[in-house]
Amino acid sequence: MASGRHDRGLRQALLLPAAVALLLAACAPRPAHALFGGGKKSPEAAMIEWLKSKGGEINAEITARNGGPRGTYATRAVPADGILAKIPMSAAIWFPAEYENFADLGARIAREVAKGAASDYAPYLDALPMARDPLHTISYESWPLEYVHLIQSDLMSRHISSTQEGTINYWAKNGVALLEDGVTLDLLKAALVTIATRYFGITHKGVSASVMIPLLDFANHYNDCTNYYEYRACDYRDDEPNRDDGRWDADKVGRDQLCCFWRAGANVTAGQELCNRYGYMAPDQAFFQYNFIMPDKPPKLSRVDEAHFSNDYIYGALAHAEPREFTGHVEALKEEMDRVASRIVALTAAAKAEAATPAAPSDRGGAVLRGLGALRLQRLDALETELTRLAGRVIEMEQEAASAAAPARPRGARGGGKPKAGGGGGEGAGEVEGSGRGSGDGAGEL
Numbered sequence: 001m002a003s004g005r006h007d008r009g010l011r012q013a014l015l016l017p018a019a020v021a022l023l024l025a026a027c028a029p030r031p032a033h034a035l036f037g038g039g040k041k042s043p044e045a046a047m048i049e050w051l052k053s054k055g056g057e058i059n060a061e062i063t064a065r066n067g068g069p070r071g072t073y074a075t076r077a078v079p080a081d082g083i084l085a086k087i088p089m090s091a092a093i094w095f096p097a098e099y100e101n102f103a104d105l106g107a108r109i110a111r112e113v114a115k116g117a118a119s120d121y122a123p124y125l126d127a128l129p130m131a132r133d134p135l136h137t138i139s140y141e142s143w144p145l146e147y148v149h150l151i152q153s154d155l156m157s158r159h160i161s162s163t164q165e166g167t168i169n170y171w172a173k174n175g176v177a178l179l180e181d182g183v184t185l186d187l188l189k190a191a192l193v194t195i196a197t198r199y200f201g202i203t204h205k206g207v208s209a210s211v212m213i214p215l216l217d218f219a220n221h222y223n224d225c226t227n228y229y230e231y232r233a234c235d236y237r238d239d240e241p242n243r244d245d246g247r248w249d250a251d252k253v254g255r256d257q258l259c260c261f262w263r264a265g266a267n268v269t270a271g272q273e274l275c276n277r278y279g280y281m282a283p284d285q286a287f288f289q290y291n292f293i294m295p296d297k298p299p300k301l302s303r304v305d306e307a308h309f310s311n312d313y314i315y316g317a318l319a320h321a322e323p324r325e326f327t328g329h330v331e332a333l334k335e336e337m338d339r340v341a342s343r344i345v346a347l348t349a350a351a352k353a354e355a356a357t358p359a360a361p362s363d364r365g366g367a368v369l370r371g372l373g374a375l376r377l378q379r380l381d382a383l384e385t386e387l388t389r390l391a392g393r394v395i396e397m398e399q400e401a402a403s404a405a406a407p408a409r410p411r412g413a414r415g416g417g418k419p420k421a422g423g424g425g426g427e428g429a430g431e432v433e434g435s436g437r438g439s440g441d442g443a444g445e446l
């Protein structure tokens with residue numbers, strides 16, 4: 001969660017970072033020597049130089065460590081609440097607050113990429129291989145449709161297929177014009193993946209918009225990350241007296257004088273990885289939208305396996321809501337146990353289909369298929385943990401009820417808590433039908 005300081009800063013600045021986005025580990029692992037070898041500056045280092053030339057203060061570098069994904073690392077020690085980076089928002093890519101079609105935003109990015117060195121954002125876009133290759137990072141836009149049967153969620157598979165259908169329909173209408181600017185369908189898709197995995201929400205001067213913020217969007221997400229960010233006038237200084245008197249409020253300056261202050265949630269040592277967190281991310285969300293398997297102990301339920309799963313949890317206002325523990329009366333808990341048990345049965349049965357599913361042509365090296373297998377086991381683990389929790393709760397409640405009704409009777413006479421056989425299951429009850437896209441207001445945009 002954001003710290004109190006973060007909350008205060010945001011309130012004062014009237015800036016509410018909407019959902020979030022992130023980043024992620026979306027970036028394929030690259031060995032550090034490939035990034036920094038040969039004496040030539042890496043695209044990541046060149047981007048940081050560019051941010052500094054625009055007035056940025058950057059205490060981070062972008063690199064890959066220990067064969068892991070690319071991430072951000074401290075170049076010096078930073079105390080709690082100190083500045084990890086001050087990023088000029090003049091370097092950020094701002095999307096219009098109002099837009100008709102999400103694909104329009106993709107077309108904007110794709111046109112910038114097609115401009116090459118002539119783009120104002122070239123140093124940023126050069127550091128984003130995903131912006132050129134739709135298969136670099138697998139997101140809803142690029143997810144292999146050959147695998148939707150393994151998700152075991154009608155709602156999620158519909159979201160993925162309708163996202164891709166939306167792009168194809170947009171291409172049918174706009175492809176001729178886009179090609180005049182050098183934008184191919186692959187480039188459009190790559191741009192859409194880039195936005196879907198890297199956008200941030202911002203409200204500036206009362207207007208909600210989406211932005212891509214260089215550097216901040218290279219930080220890997222962790223659910224327990226305490227680093228945070230706030231928007232301020234660029235000349236804001238921590239060491240000025242009365243620094244919170246409102247003079248540096250983001251709404252008092254234009255975009256060209258606006259900065260994103262990324263701050264340490266705790267003392268940071270030089271060389272430490274700098275994480276980011278913009279809200280809770282469930283395991284399936286991390287995998288379907290951002291292409292990574294999140295370490296989680298104890299195992300967390302995937303959104304698609306939650307009782308109340310709906311489109312709002314995919315791209316809507318609840319996309320990054322904290323997980324909600326299922327509660328209710330004994331009968332409701334028993335029904336939920338049935339539902340969870342039927343999910344376990346379905347996911348267990350899917351193992352055979354998983355083994356029989358050939359790697360999709362777009363799934364280079366079969367990584368997505370393997371990731372789905374890992375996610376399936378994680379989901380089973382989380383569902384079994386949840387079933388145990390529910391059963392324990394039912395026993396507790398039945399014992400409480402029994403002792404309240406007849407306090408003299410010996411306790412524990414009744415068992416209870418065993419899952420009933422069969423049951424509907426699936427995600428039926430919680431489903432909300434909807435179009436494949438968000439409504440464009442704040443958190444729900446993507």
Ligand SMILES: *[C@@H]1O[C@H](CO)[C@@H](O)[C@H](O)[C@H]1NC(C)=O
Nearest residue numbers: 077078079080265266267268
């Ligand atoms: C953080 O560092 C400061 C000194 O810079 C120290 O006083 C403080 O105890 C440290 N906090 C933690 C939690 O280590």
